[in-house]
Amino acid sequence: MNALSRFFARLEGPQTLGRGPGFWIGFLIVLAGACAYPLFSDGYTVGNTVYFFTWIFMALGLSLIWGYGGALSFGQTAFFGIAGYAYGILTINFGAAYGFTFVALLFAVAIAALFAALLGYFLFFGRISGVFLGIVTLSVTLVLERFMAQTAGPEWKIGAARLNGFNGMSNMPPLTVPWPGGDIVLFPDVQLYYVVLGMLVLVYLGLRILVNSPFGNVLVAIRENPERAEMLGYDIRKYQLGTFVIGAALAGLSGVLYTSWGQYITPSSMGMTAAALPIVWVAVGGRSDLTTTLVGTITVLAVFQALTIHGSQYALVVMGIMLVLTVLLAPRGLIYALARLIARPFSKRQPGDA
Amino acid sequence: MDVGTLAFSALYQFGDAFAFLVLSACGLAVIFGMMGVINLAHGEFIMCGAYVTVSAAHAGVPLPLAILIGALVSAAVGALVEILIIRHLYDRPLDTIVATWGLSLIFTQGTLILLGSTMAGVGTPFGSFTVGDYSYSLYRLVLCGMAVVVIAGLYALFNWTRFGVMARATIQVPHMAAALGIDTRLVYSLTFALGAGLAGLAGGLYAPTMTLVPTMGTTFIMEAFVTVVVGGADVFLGTAPAAAVLAVVKATMTSWYGQLAGQIGLLMAVIIVIRVLPRGISGFLLRERA
Numbered sequence: 056m057n058a059l060s061r062f063f064a065r066l067e068g069p070q071t072l073g074r075g076p077g078f079w080i081g082f083l084i085v086l087a088g089a090c091a092y093p094l095f096s097d098g099y100t101v102g103n104t105v106y107f108f109t110w111i112f113m114a115l116g117l118s119l120i121w122g123y124g125g126a127l128s129f130g131q132t133a134f135f136g137i138a139g140y141a142y143g144i145l146t147i148n149f150g151a152a153y154g155f156t157f158v159a160l161l162f163a164v165a166i167a168a169l170f171a172a173l174l175g176y177f178l179f180f181g182r183i184s185g186v187f188l189g190i191v192t193l194s195v196t197l198v199l200e201r202f203m204a205q206t207a208g209p210e211w212k213i214g215a216a217r218l219n220g221f222n223g224m225s226n227m228p229p230l231t232v233p234w235p236g237g238d239i240v241l242f243p244d245v246q247l248y249y250v251v252l253g254m255l256v257l258v259y260l261g262l263r264i265l266v267n268s269p270f271g272n273v274l275v276a277i278r279e280n281p282e283r284a285e286m287l288g289y290d291i292r293k294y295q296l297g298t299f300v301i302g303a304a305l306a307g308l309s310g311v312l313y314t315s316w317g318q319y320i321t322p323s324s325m326g327m328t329a330a331a332l333p334i335v336w337v338a339v340g341g342r343s344d345l346t347t348t349l350v351g352t353i354t355v356l357a358v359f360q361a362l363t364i365h366g367s368q369y370a371l372v373v374m375g376i377m378l379v380l381t382v383l384l385a386p387r388g389l390i391y392a393l394a395r396l397i398a399r400p401f402s403k404r405q406p407g408d409a
Numbered sequence: 410m411d412v413g414t415l416a417f418s419a420l421y422q423f424g425d426a427f428a429f430l431v432l433s434a435c436g437l438a439v440i441f442g443m444m445g446v447i448n449l450a451h452g453e454f455i456m457c458g459a460y461v462t463v464s465a466a467h468a469g470v471p472l473p474l475a476i477l478i479g480a481l482v483s484a485a486v487g488a489l490v491e492i493l494i495i496r497h498l499y500d501r502p503l504d505t506i507v508a509t510w511g512l513s514l515i516f517t518q519g520t521l522i523l524l525g526s527t528m529a530g531v532g533t534p535f536g537s538f539t540v541g542d543y544s545y546s547l548y549r550l551v552l553c554g555m556a557v558v559v560i561a562g563l564y565a566l567f568n569w570t571r572f573g574v575m576a577r578a579t580i581q582v583p584h585m586a587a588a589l590g591i592d593t594r595l596v597y598s599l600t601f602a603l604g605a606g607l608a609g610l611a612g613g614l615y616a617p618t619m620t621l622v623p624t625m626g627t628t629f630i631m632e633a634f635v636t637v638v639v640g641g642a643d644v645f646l647g648t649a650p651a652a653a654v655l656a657v658v659k660a661t662m663t664s665w666y667g668q669l670a671g672q673i674g675l676l677m678a679v680i681i682v683i684r685v686l687p688r689g690i691s692g693f694l695l696r697e698r699a
Contacts, residue, residue, distance in 0.1 A: 127503055174680075181684040186447045189506055190634040191679065193449075197631045198676050205669055327627050328517070331510055338507055371518040378511030382504045383497060 066260060068267030070123070070275055072344045072394055089252055093245045102243030102316075107356045108251045109312040114336045114352040115262055115345060116305030122342030123266055124298040125278030127185060130174070130192030131306040131333050133199050136325035138167040138307030139314040140203070140218070143227040148214035151228035151238070160230065160311045167307030168300050175299040179292045184281075196330050203322035223321030230315045243316055251312060258305065262345050265301075274298060306333075328371065335378045341391025351390040417540050422664055425549050426671075427656035428556040431649065432614060433629040434636035435559055436607035438648040441637055443580050443600045445502055446495060449509040451608055451633055452626020453516035458483045458609025459616035459625060460520070466531045476613035480606045487605020491598045499597075513626070520623040528621040552614055559607065560649050567644075576600055631672065635679045641689020650690050654678075 067074040073082075093101045113131050120128045141163035149155055174195060178188055207220025218224060230247070232239040241247040265271055276284040277291045285291050314320045323329060340351015355377070362370035385392045437451045448454075462479035466472055490512065498505045535547035567573035578586040579596045587593045611629065619625065636655060640647030658678045663671035686693045 127506065177680045177684050183683050185503055186441075186445075186506060187638055187683065189503075190447060191638060191683065194631050194634050194676060194679070197627060198672050201669060201672060327624070327630075328514065331514055334507060334510060368518045368522050372515050372522070375511040375514030375518070378514070379494060379508050382508040382511070383494065386501065386504060 062264065065264045065267040070266040070271050071263050072346050086256065093248055098244045101245050101248045105243055105248050105251050106316060107353060108255055109309055109316055110356060111255060111349060111352050112258060113306040113309035113333055114348055115258060116302035117333050117337045118342050118345055118348035119262060120298055120302035121337065122348065123271065123274050123278060124295060126295055126299065127189035128192050128299065128302065129189050129330055130196045132325045132330045133196040134167040134171055134303040134306040135310035136199060137170055138163040139310035139320040139324065140224065141166045142311040142314050143224045143320055144213045144216040146227045147216040151231040154233040156228060156230045163311045164304050164307040167310065168304040171300045171303030175296045179295045179299065193330060196325055197327065200322045200325040221322055223319060225319045227314065227318055229318060259345065259349060266345065335374050339377055339381045339389055341388025343387060344391060347388055347390040347394055351388060354390065414540050418543060421545055422660040423656050424553040426659040427652055428553040430632055430636045430652035430655055431556040431560060432611040434633040434648055434652065435563065435644065436604040436611065437633045438637050438640060438644045439607060440601055440604035442642045442644050443576060444597060446505045448604065449506055450512040450516060452630035453513050454483045454487060454605045454608035455612035455629050456520065456623065456626045457486055458612030459621055460528065462613035462616045463528060463531055463621055472534060476610065479613035480610040483609020484602040484606030488598055488602040491601035495601060517623050526622065530621050531617050533617045548617065555614055564645055572599065632675065635675050638679050639682045639689055641691035643691035643695065646694045647689055647691030
């Protein structure tokens with residue numbers, strides 16, 4: 056019991072913004088609002104909201120790798136795409152009966168994580184630092200996009216699943232819950248909303264515990280000064296690799312949920328533009344905190360959606376401008392700066408987090 | 410087919426790959442080697458050079474002059490970007506990557522909005538010649554020559570001119586150079602403009618051989634990244650040998666399995682090289698020499 060309460064005590068700590076009853080009451084109010092939201096809306100709008108939610112896992116993973124670990128990974132969309140395609144291939148071949156879609160989800164995420172472990176081994180154990188890490192992961196993503204884009208011919212199929220080149224793969228079954236008296240197929244609607252919301256809360260709280268655990272403290276120490284962390288006796292390569300794999304698995308989860316949501320995945324979801332978007336969400340929100348990343352991602356996605364009505368090219372220009380301005384004016388993120396501003400009058404003791 | 414034509418074919422493909430790698434990477438390498446900044450908008454400077462070149466050529470300017478105009482316009486845009494954005498981020502190298510990525514989004518989409526999804530190109534000049542059973546484009550040989558000229562020119566610039574001496578001093582110990590009266594901010598601006606201009610030159614040179622689309626920069630950027638990563642921080646001891654080694658890999662894989670295999674081969678090569686030589690070829694050479 057004691058160990059359990061210590062475990063949950065890590066929900067707050069030096070590595071996360073927001074502590075004390077005030078924050079958690081606010082958290083519960085937001086959560087209750089999110090739970091009640093489908094009651095005041097129609098299925099179509101709720102389905103669209105799920106679309107926002109699917110991206111947040113990838114953003115949280117990037118926050119962990121980049122914001123907490125200090126490693127610049129531009130390859131999040133590669134893992135997104137790998138898991139998305141893996142889910143499609145598995146479910147098209149084996150169908151959706153007996154809850155197999157959730158097995159496929161686990162396999163797809165595992166494949167993405169395995170790929171990340173392999174790539175990460177070469178990168179981190181080769182001691183690739185800062186700038187190079189970013190461009191190697193980006194190169195991998197771009198080559199993967201080109202590879203998938205040329206799989207249009209009929210010879211490119213795995214079992215019954217045609218890869219379909221640039222047009223992408225479609226018609227895979229959505230996530231399906233086996234249920235006595237008829238399976239529940241999770242189309243973009245209220246049921247999928249609650250499933251994804253549940254996953255999101257679990258991942259968010261789980262990551263809070265992770266970053267406030269000894270693992271998270273070492274991770275932040277590596278971000279602040281890799282040599283010092285190493286001199287203190289930590290094998291920084293293992294910590295970085297572990298973080299990279301967790302982040303990749305989260306990106307993979309996003310990929311699976313996206314593929315299942317739209318029953319569709321294309322190579323362009325891994326392209327240069329697609330790879331830039333997670334960077335925008337996380338940088339604008341505030342990469343060094345999970346909560347600001349979460350809020351920032353939802354905000355930027357909502358702005359993007361609103362702008363896309365007037366044409367997606369304009370929306371992307373605005374995203375680019377937003378990114379440049381954030382880096383120049385609020386390097387730690389707009390939402391992060393706002394959160395610090397709001398939190399200041401409420402907190403009695405200012406802990407020494409920088 | 411006799412051995413001579415076969416050897417020529419292999420040499421031609423190697424030269425073609427070498428020229429592409431050198432020309433697409435040198436701008437990125439100059440900026441990275443001199444300033445430690447990776448310019449993710451590199452591909453967009455190439456695109457800028459290509460668009461300006463083709464526009465000038467359509468307006469009746471002869472092609473060599475049009476390419477020069479393209480390079481100069483890119484250099485001017487580069488100087489502007491340095492003054493407005495990069496200058497403020499020198500103490501935060503990771504943030505320059507993010508900021509230049511934002512720029513890349515703005516440039517790509519801005520071009521798409523302003524100029525449409527494609528632009529009429531100009532034909533490849535000089536025609537072709539045949540050796541044995543195959544015909545080869547003469548322009549590709551010109552590109553190959555240009556790659557050598559660019560490397561030689563950069564060598565001369567950095568070793569034999571006043572700007573070169575000041576730039577190397579600034580790179581070695583910035584505050585010392587500043588104390589000796591060198592305007593280091595100006596040197597950084599000029600270096601960035603030089604890198605952007607070289608990117609524009611690459612765009613101008615390759616403009617006649619490819620379709621002009623706003624996303625054409627991504628065609629170059631992977632090869633440029635790989636060459637700079639394998640080469641390391643030095644342009645002459647790094648980029649040129651890296652391009653030579655990678656050109657062998659690329660030409661072999663491409664003639665074997667096609668264009669994409671060439672790129673995958675490059676990527677495999679880079680991942681293996683960074684595992685063995687984390688500081689690239691130039692890091693390895695310089696440590697041997699020291």
